[in-house]
Amino acid sequence: MFAYILRRIMATIPVMAVVALFVFSLLYIAPGDPAAIIAGDQATPADVERIRASLGLDRPFLIRFGDWLWHVLNGDLGTSIFTNLPVTHMIAQRVQPTFSLMVLTLTIALSLAIPMGVLAAWKHGTWIDRVVMIFAVLGFSLPVFVVGYLLAYTFALQLDMFPVQGYTPFEDGFGKWLGNLVLPAVALAGVYMALIARITRATMLEVLNQDYVRTARAKGVGQRAILFVHALKNAAVPIVTIVGIGFASLIGGAVVTESVFAIPGLGRLVVDAILRRDYPVIQGVVLMFSFVYVIVNLLVDLLYTVFDPRIRY
Amino acid sequence: MSTTTLTPDGLTAAPDLADILPPRKARGKIMMFIYRYPTIAAGGAMLSIILAIAIFAPLLWTVDPTALAPAKRTRFPSEQYWFGTDMLGRDVYSRVLYGARISLIVGFSVATLASVLGMLVGVCSGFIRWLDAIIMRVIDGMMSIPGILLAIALMALTRASVQTVVIAITVAEVPRVSRLVRGVVLSLREQPYVEAAIASGTRVPKIIFKHILPNTMAPIIVQATFICASAMLTEATLSFIGAGTPPTIPSWGNIMAEGRALWQVKPYIVFFPAIFLSVTVLAVNLLGDGLRDALDPRLAKKV
Numbered sequence: 001m002f003a004y005i006l007r008r009i010m011a012t013i014p015v016m017a018v019v020a021l022f023v024f025s026l027l028y029i030a031p032g033d034p035a036a037i038i039a040g041d042q043a044t045p046a047d048v049e050r051i052r053a054s055l056g057l058d059r060p061f062l063i064r065f066g067d068w069l070w071h072v073l074n075g076d077l078g079t080s081i082f083t084n085l086p087v088t089h090m091i092a093q094r095v096q097p098t099f100s101l102m103v104l105t106l107t108i109a110l111s112l113a114i115p116m117g118v119l120a121a122w123k124h125g126t127w128i129d130r131v132v133m134i135f136a137v138l139g140f141s142l143p144v145f146v147v148g149y150l151l152a153y154t155f156a157l158q159l160d161m162f163p164v165q166g167y168t169p170f171e172d173g174f175g176k177w178l179g180n181l182v183l184p185a186v187a188l189a190g191v192y193m194a195l196i197a198r199i200t201r202a203t204m205l206e207v208l209n210q211d212y213v214r215t216a217r218a219k220g221v222g223q224r225a226i227l228f229v230h231a232l233k234n235a236a237v238p239i240v241t242i243v244g245i246g247f248a249s250l251i252g253g254a255v256v257t258e259s260v261f262a263i264p265g266l267g268r269l270v271v272d273a274i275l276r277r278d279y280p281v282i283q284g285v286v287l288m289f290s291f292v293y294v295i296v297n298l299l300v301d302l303l304y305t306v307f308d309p310r311i312r313y
Numbered sequence: 314m315s316t317t318t319l320t321p322d323g324l325t326a327a328p329d330l331a332d333i334l335p336p337r338k339a340r341g342k343i344m345m346f347i348y349r350y351p352t353i354a355a356g357g358a359m360l361s362i363i364l365a366i367a368i369f370a371p372l373l374w375t376v377d378p379t380a381l382a383p384a385k386r387t388r389f390p391s392e393q394y395w396f397g398t399d400m401l402g403r404d405v406y407s408r409v410l411y412g413a414r415i416s417l418i419v420g421f422s423v424a425t426l427a428s429v430l431g432m433l434v435g436v437c438s439g440f441i442r443w444l445d446a447i448i449m450r451v452i453d454g455m456m457s458i459p460g461i462l463l464a465i466a467l468m469a470l471t472r473a474s475v476q477t478v479v480i481a482i483t484v485a486e487v488p489r490v491s492r493l494v495r496g497v498v499l500s501l502r503e504q505p506y507v508e509a510a511i512a513s514g515t516r517v518p519k520i521i522f523k524h525i526l527p528n529t530m531a532p533i534i535v536q537a538t539f540i541c542a543s544a545m546l547t548e549a550t551l552s553f554i555g556a557g558t559p560p561t562i563p564s565w566g567n568i569m570a571e572g573r574a575l576w577q578v579k580p581y582i583v584f585f586p587a588i589f590l591s592v593t594v595l596a597v598n599l600l601g602d603g604l605r606d607a608l609d610p611r612l613a614k615k616v
Contacts, residue, residue: 014450014453014454015450015453015454015457016454016457017454018450018451018453018454018455018457019454019455019457019458021454022451022454022455022458023458023466026466026467026470027470034470037470037471037472038469038470137595137598137599137602138595140542140594140598141542141591141594141595141598142591142594142595143546143549143550143587143590143591143594144550145550145553145569145587146587146590146591149576149580149583149584149587150587153576153580157577164577248459248460249459251459251461251462252459252460252461252462252550255461255462255465255550255554256550256553256554259553259554259573260573270462270465271554271555271556273469274465274468274469274554274555274556275555277469279469279470282465282466282469283466285462286458286462286463286465286466289458289459289462290457290458290459290462293457293458293459294457297457
């Protein structure tokens with residue numbers, strides 16, 4: 001078991017190396033002169049040269065990559081072109097809102113989508129099943145910012161139930177923190193819920209046809225116990241897999257949701273950095289989010305052994 | 314065809330397939346098609362309407378979508394301005410209709426490009442063993458970068474244009490197709506008919522083009538529809554946050570980005586493009602769902 005965990009952790013190292021190499025080499029493979037584009041249209045040749053030097057584009061690729069990687073491994077993601085602050089410092093300031101949003105979204109998505117999928121599989125072919133499937137298609141098709149604006153318009157502007165925009169730190173009170181985050185979290189949860197509900201339904205349909213479910217039913221196990229104990233436990237592996245893979249859409253969605261609801265998180269940081277062409281910040285945030293994504297999927301892999309004792313390493 | 318064939322020793326053989334299937338005349342009719350594939354019919358019809366809107370935008374009582382009229386800015390929807398005007402006095406109705414062009418161009422181009430490139434990479438990966446390990450590592454890495462962030466990083470380094478948006482989204486989508494094609498190729502390689510072809514000395518290019526590629530088409534077409542939908546969403550998202558199509562071009566994401574500052578008082582500027590975008594993506598997704606059920610009966614009625 002311990003050897004397996006170690007092996008899985010080791011296996012993420014080459015993946016992260018490729019991510020780092022890719023994010024870094026974007027500067028070199030981009031068409032045109034990135035220094036000129038980052039400097040903007042009003043820049044003087046001296047500005048362009050300054051940016052070229054600060055990005056290290058005047059030095060050979062491999063030397064520059066080694067140098068950059070060494071700094072990254074030591075926790076230094078470079079310095080922002082715009083604010084001249086260390087990128088790690090800027091990221092650290094913005095972590096809490098994004099983390100809060102994601103935790104709340106995950107909670108909402110998991111606690112609603114899994115029962116929905118189970119229900120749809122149990123009532124397979126009925127109108128309940130159809131409603132869940134329609135919800136899933138809508139969840140995939142409605143862009144996060146459209147849902148966000150609809151929710152904000154209805155529940156904040158018209159019904160005045162929640163604040164329209166903004167973020168209150170956790171330290172300033174749980175109620176305020178939650179009130180600000182409910183609408184963005186529900187908006188963000190849409191896609192994720194659609195994904196999870198679909199896979200839950202599909203796996204449950206498969207599992208409910210198994211012999212052991214029939215045996216459980218024959219010996220008089222109640223419907224709820226069959227669904228949530230016998231069947232759901234055996235359907236868990238594909239579900240946690242999609243929870244891990246779908247995390248990417250959660251990250252992408254967070255960037256937009258934060259813009260709609262004016263939440264000062266990492267998404268806003270990236271959006272502001274785009275407008276200022278602050279490439280080191282973009283690079284740093286992309287790298288960090290990819291790292292989080294890899295870690296989440298590593299945890300999912302390790303969870304397999306919990307849900308399915310047959311998987312032994 | 315329907316006569317029961319008698320084998321030499323007098324036993325009856327199984328009837329031909331045609332007798333089991335529904336009568337031929339019932340197939341091919343439009344109603345029958347809608348009945349059998351309701352999602353394809355619905356998605357296809359909705360997408361055709363959007364496509365017609367995009368093509369015939371100049372004929373649909375629109376004005377120049379970029380014409381400024383500062384005196385008439387932020388008018389609410391009325392008889393003259395069906396969807397109202399934005400803060401520069403431009404007609405939102407015309408902008409939304411012309412915006413359909415950008416979304417469809419981006420969606421279709423990315424779907425085509427990503428499928429072709431993904432097919433190429435996937436086949437190479439499935440057939441050339443030493444290359445496979447390298448390609449799969451690169452794909453693993455690329456898939457660890459959330460698609461939108463990858464596109465943002467690319468867009469920050471290039472001058473914004475429709476082409477660069479297409480390229481940026483394609484780069485983010487190719488790994489998914491490559492992995493799909495590689496999986497199909499690897500399983501096809503083990504099929505008896507491919508082994509037979511190899512054993513009888515068929516050359517590799519012929520095996521790839523005659524025996525492998527035709528069988529990857531069904532999953533690729535299904536995947537391409539979903540990529541088309543996701544590319545439209547990504548383009549709108551990129552434009553919305555200011556990293557997509559240049560602001561001078563009316564795309565749905567740009568219209569929403571411009572309406573963002575005013576959305577609490579003039580919500581219509583954001584909502585009209587939002588409705589069009591949602592309906593278009595919904596149409597493509599329905600089409601994809603229907604195609605998957607039709608082309609892959611194993612998955613039908615399940616996922």
